[in-house]
Every structure is written in C-alpha cells, then in structure tokens.
Amino acid sequence: MVGTHKTITRTGKHTLLEGKTVTDVKSAPPLFFRGNHPPSFAQFGSAVAQSWQPQSRRCHVTEADFKMACIQASDCSYRFVVLFFNCMLTFGSYFCFDMPSVLQDTFTGSNSDNCTSGGNGSAGAWRYGFDLSSKDNSSCRNCTDCLGMSQNNYNLLYAIYAWTNAVVVIAAGFLIDKLGNRVGVFLFSFLCVLGSSTFAAALFWRDTAAMFPLMLLGRLLFGSGNGSLTIVQNRITAYWFKDKELAMAFGITLCFSRLGSVLNFFLTQSFEDSYGACLCLLGFMSAVIVSVLDKWGVRQLGDEENLKTESKHLKITDIRHLPLQFWLVALSIMFFYNGVFPFMADASKFIYDKYGEKYSLNDRTSAYIAGAVYDVSMLISPFLGGMIDIFGKRGILAFMCALLTIPVFVILAFSMIHPLVATVMLGFTYSFAAASMWPTIPLVVSQATVGTAMGLTTSMQMIGIGISNLIVGQILGKKDEDATPAEKHEQLQKWKFVMIFLLANMLSCMATTFALNIVNKRRNGLLNISRKEKQRLLAERDEIFAGTSTTYEEDAEDRETDPLLPGARHRIN
Numbered sequence: 001m002v003g004t005h006k007t008i009t010r011t012g013k014h015t016l017l018e019g020k021t022v023t024d025v026k027s028a029p030p031l032f033f034r035g036n037h038p039p040s041f042a043q044f045g046s047a048v049a050q051s052w053q054p055q056s057r058r059c060h061v062t063e064a065d066f067k068m069a070c071i072q073a074s075d076c077s078y079r080f081v082v083l084f085f086n087c088m089l090t091f092g093s094y095f096c097f098d099m100p101s102v103l104q105d106t107f108t109g110s111n112s113d114n115c116t117s118g119g120n121g122s123a124g125a126w127r128y129g130f131d132l133s134s135k136d137n138s139s140c141r142n143c144t145d146c147l148g149m150s151q152n153n154y155n156l157l158y159a160i161y162a163w164t165n166a167v168v169v170i171a172a173g174f175l176i177d178k179l180g181n182r183v184g185v186f187l188f189s190f191l192c193v194l195g196s197s198t199f200a201a202a203l204f205w206r207d208t209a210a211m212f213p214l215m216l217l218g219r220l221l222f223g224s225g226n227g228s229l230t231i232v233q234n235r236i237t238a239y240w241f242k243d244k245e246l247a248m249a250f251g252i253t254l255c256f257s258r259l260g261s262v263l264n265f266f267l268t269q270s271f272e273d274s275y276g277a278c279l280c281l282l283g284f285m286s287a288v289i290v291s292v293l294d295k296w297g298v299r300q301l302g303d304e305e306n307l308k309t310e311s312k313h314l315k316i317t318d319i320r321h322l323p324l325q326f327w328l329v330a331l332s333i334m335f336f337y338n339g340v341f342p343f344m345a346d347a348s349k350f351i352y353d354k355y356g357e358k359y360s361l362n363d364r365t366s367a368y369i370a371g372a373v374y375d376v377s378m379l380i381s382p383f384l385g386g387m388i389d390i391f392g393k394r395g396i397l398a399f400m401c402a403l404l405t406i407p408v409f410v411i412l413a414f415s416m417i418h419p420l421v422a423t424v425m426l427g428f429t430y431s432f433a434a435a436s437m438w439p440t441i442p443l444v445v446s447q448a449t450v451g452t453a454m455g456l457t458t459s460m461q462m463i464g465i466g467i468s469n470l471i472v473g474q475i476l477g478k479k480d481e482d483a484t485p486a487e488k489h490e491q492l493q494k495w496k497f498v499m500i501f502l503l504a505n506m507l508s509c510m511a512t513t514f515a516l517n518i519v520n521k522r523r524n525g526l527l528n529i530s531r532k533e534k535q536r537l538l539a540e541r542d543e544i545f546a547g548t549s550t551t552y553e554e555d556a557e558d559r560e561t562d563p564l565l566p567g568a569r570h571r572i573n
C-alpha cells in the first residue's frame with residue numbers, strides 16, 4: 001500500500017516501515033519512533049523535526065500526541081483501556097432503555113384510582129427479578145404523578161425503539177464502515193443523549209397532548225442512537241480484540257450493558273429522575289475518549305491508511321459479497337433470539353399463570369424466577385467468552401446451545417418441573433449462545449465490513465423478534481383477568497402453543513448452526529479451532545510467506561479469502 005507517509009511491505013514476519021525493517025509489528029515501537037524506549041520530549045521533538053518536517057502540512061504533533069504515542073497501542077493494557085471506555089458507551093443507554101419498564105405503573109396508572117394505579121410494583125421488574133414491592137402504590141403517591149397512559153401506548157414506547165432499530169442499524173452499520181468509528185460514536189452517542197433528554201423533557205408537557213408524541217420522538221431518537229451505538233461498539237471491540245480475547249471482550253461489554261439495566265432498577269424511582277440522561281451524557285464523554293484512543297491506537301499500529309483505503313472502496317452493494325458463513329451466523333442469531341427475547345417478554349406472567357398455584361408463587365417470585373435468565377448471563381458472560389477464546393469450538397457451541405434450549409421449552413410446555421430449572425438452564429444456553437455467536441461475525445467478514453455485517457444481523461434480529469412478539473400476542477389473545485377455571489385451562493393451552501412456537505425457532509436455529517458447521521468445515525474449520533491450533537496455523541502460514549514480498553494491495557485478495565491474515569491491521573500483543 002502506498003500511504004501518505006509510509007509504505008508497508010510484508011515480508012513474512014518482517015514489516016517494512018518507510019523502507020526500514022522491524023522484526024515484528026508486535027515489538028515495533030510506536031509508529032513515530034525507531035528506538036527501543038520511548039524518547040524524551042526533546043528527542044521526540046527532534047525526531048519529529050527530522051522525519052516530519054518536509055511533510056509538516058500533513059501532521060501537526062502536539063504534546064498530547066506525544067503522550068499518546070508513548071502508550072504502546074500494541075500492549076495488552078491499551079486495548080483493555082479501550083474496552084473499558086467502549087463498555088461505558090452503552091452503560092448509560094441500557095440504563096435508559098429499560099426506564100419505561102421500571103416506571104410502567106407510573107406511566108399507565110391513573111391519578112383518579114385512589115392514587116394506587118393498581119400497582120404491584122413495576123411490572124417490568126420481571127426482567128431482572130427485582131423486588132420493587134417497596135414501590136407498591138407509590139407510583140401515584142402525590143395523586144398527580146401518574147400519566148394515565150394506555151397499555152397500547154406504553155407498549156408503543158418499546159415497539160418504536162425496536163422498529164426504528166430494525167431500519168436504522170443497516171444504514172448505521174454501513175455509515176460506520178464508510179466514515180469510521182469516530183463519526184459513529186459521536187453521532188450515535190449524541191442521539192442517545194438527545195433522545196433520553198427529549199424523553200425526560202416530555203414531563204414538562206404533562207397533561208397536554210404534546211407529552212406522548214414527545215416521548216415517542218425521544219424513544220425514536222434514542223432507538224436510532226442506541227442500536228447503532230451497539231454496532232460501532234462491536235466494531236471497535238472487533239478491531240482491538242480480533243485474534244485475541246474477542247469473545248471475552250464481547251462478554252464483558254454485554255455484562256456492562258446488563259449492569260446498566262440493573263442499576264436502572266435500583267435507582268429509577270420516578271419519572272423526574274434524570275439519571276438516564278446524565279448517564280447517556282457520560283456515554284458521550286466516553287465516546288470522546290474511546291474515539292481518541294481508537295484513532296491514536298490505529299495510527300500507532302500503522303493501520304489508518306489501510307482502513308481508509310478499504311472504507312473508500314466499500315459499496316452498499318458489497319452486501320452481496322458477504323460470505324455464506326455470515327448469513328448462516330446472522331440467521332442463527334435471529335432464530336435463537338426469536339426464541340429467547342419473546343419468552344422473556346412474557347416469562348413472568350407465564351410462570352405465574354402456570355406454576356403459581358402449584359409452587360405458591362406470587363407476582364414477585366415469578367419475576368425473580370424469570371429474571372434468573374439475565375442474572376446468570378450477567379455473571380458468567382465474561383468467563384464464557386474467555387473460555388471460548390481459548391478453546392474455540394464456536395460453531396459446535398452455537399449448535400449445542402440451540403440443541404440444549406429445546407429441553408428448556410419442552411420442560412416449560414409439557415411438564416410441571418419447577419420453572420427455575422428451566423430459566424437457569426436458559427440462562428446458561430443463552431449466555432453461551434451470545435458469547436459464541438456475536439463474536440463469530442468479525443471472524444467471517446473483513447474488518448472493513450464488520451459494521452455493515454453487525455447492522456444487518458441486528459436488523460434481522462429486531463425484525464425477527466418483532467414478528468415473534470406479534471405471533472405470541474396472537475396466540476395468547478386477550479387475557480381475561482376474571483377467567484373461569486375452563487378459561488384458565490384454555491389459557492394454559494395457549495401458553496403451551498407459545499412454548500411450541502419458541503421451540504420451533506430453536507429447531508430452525510439448530511438447522512442453521514448445523515449448516516454453519518458444515519460450511520465452515522469445508523471452508524477452513526477456523527470457527528472451531530482452539531487458540532493454540534490457530535497460533536500454529538499462523539506460524540505455518542508465516543513460514544510459507546517468508547521470503548515472498550507482497551505489498552498490502554497485492555495482498556488484498558488473500559486477506560479476503562484467508563481469515564488467518566490479520567486484514568487491515570497489525571497483530572497486537
């Protein structure tokens with residue numbers, strides 16, 4: 001590649017930077033320096049003066065640049081600092097995402113109902129199984145607090161988020177690939193701040209016709225921001241952790257996001273609370289830090305021009321060239337989440353309806369049992385990711401997750417075994433699935449298309465979940481609160497059909513993950529190999545490459561067809 005300030009030529013393990021050979025990019029000093037130690041500021045100044053003066057139009061180096069240059073982007077600690085701020089990007093937005101759920105009683109309660117709104121704590125608390133009973137009857141405590149929203153309007157707050165996501169994420173993914181992470185993190189974290197602030201500001205228009213449209217606008221802006229922010233977050237993680245602790249990094253990110261949701265259940269007491277908007281602002285500040293770290297790191301590793309070149313060539317029609325393995329992973333994710341998320345949306349009610357009498361469960365204990373799925377996932381995701389990084393077996397694990405989720409729905413549909421057994425099992429299979437499927441995407445597409453691929457997958461996931469929610473709603477029909485025993489029996493039959501529908505999704509997931517394993521085995525089997533095996537293959541490939549001199553552009557075809565090649569990036573420690 002002929003860049004603006006360097007030529008990278010791969011000669012086996014050696015990389016030529018501006019004609020000088022460094023043994024390995026891993027051990028190469030930061031891009032600007034050729035010594036073994038970071039230079040003093042004076043040395044730095046003179047080095048810059050010597051090597052950059054003729055090109056001073058291109059580069060203006062400040063003291064801050066110098067400090068960043070002293071941090072080795074190839075170091076393990078650098079990418080974990082990137083990961084921390086990357087996690088902080090969505091910590092606040094996940095807090096906001098579930099806010100309506102915590103305040104469901106306040107939103108839907110009526111101030112005229114003796115100020116009680118009929119609340120048993122927030123219905124949405126099922127998500128994490130938290131005891132919100134302390135909030136009982138407090139939602140309309142001043143007889144003015146409740147918003148009197150209809151259930152339909154309340155659900156619209158979530159629906160608009162999901163459908164906006166389904167549409168926006170495709171464009172967002174492509175935009176991020178085209179314009180880079182920096183534009184993405186700024187734009188989408190700003191949309192999150194704007195959306196959450198608009199939602200909070202709607203309170204000022206309480207008791208007017210403007211309140212609900214403003215809330216919807218807030219959720220729409222927030223939805224466009226948060227879904228897309230998740231994609232740029234995944235893209236950053238994929239760049240920094242590919243061939244390293246990729247699955248663990250995805251697991252840690254998921255864990256942080258879930259923590260954001262958990263904190264929401266503890267902190268959000270009323271609609272007036274503006275923690276959500278503040279935490280989104282924190283996300284925006286993290287966006288500034290992560291974009292600086294990402295830009296400087298990429299520059300230090302000498303990848304900036306390569307990434308730019310690849311982005312420049314990217315076209316939306318390139319979607320056609322995404323490999324079959326990618327589509328199989330995307331379908332697997334869609335079918336798996338079609339089974340899990342619609343179940344989670346109704347799990348608490350289902351558990352109460354079916355098992356309430358036998359196990360003396362009330363609303364609250366049913367919520368705890370349902371929440372076990374996410375509790376398990378929050379606790380084990382980073383560790384599972386770490387294991388997957390070491391042992392590989394991503395394809396096999398994805399298949400096993402679908403297979404082992406089938407007994408979960410069989411138990412729920414056809415038996416009276418305690419529901420906690422099923423929800424804990426689901427917590428494990430869901431965590432394994434999330435930790436193995438999402439990080440597989442960067443392994444089957446090039447870095448230049450990670451955003452587009454993540455956007456497409458998220459869109460398919462959201463459309464699938466949206467349709468599944470509608471189907472589940474159709475099966476269940478309208479629930480009669482004062483049902484006779486015969487009607488209750490009929491309702492339980494409907495729940496059984498719902499479980500069978502979810503089970504059918506898992507069977508489809510089994511089929512797609514099975515196909516994925518076959519295709520991957522025929523291709524190169526990389527999804528299932530361990531870290532050790534991969535390192536051995538990389539070393540063997542380096543041996544073959546040794547002695548041949550290939551420029552980055554000549555190498556482009558190989559990079560597309562050989563996922564072992566690091567692509568538009570250098571290997572990092």
Ligand SMILES: N[C@@H](Cc1c[nH]cn1)C(=O)NCC(=O)O
Binds near residue numbers: 226
């Ligand atoms: N696609 C994300 C969730 C999301 C939230 N907003 C837009 N998308 C996802 O599924 N992440 C993994 C998980 O298991 O939650």
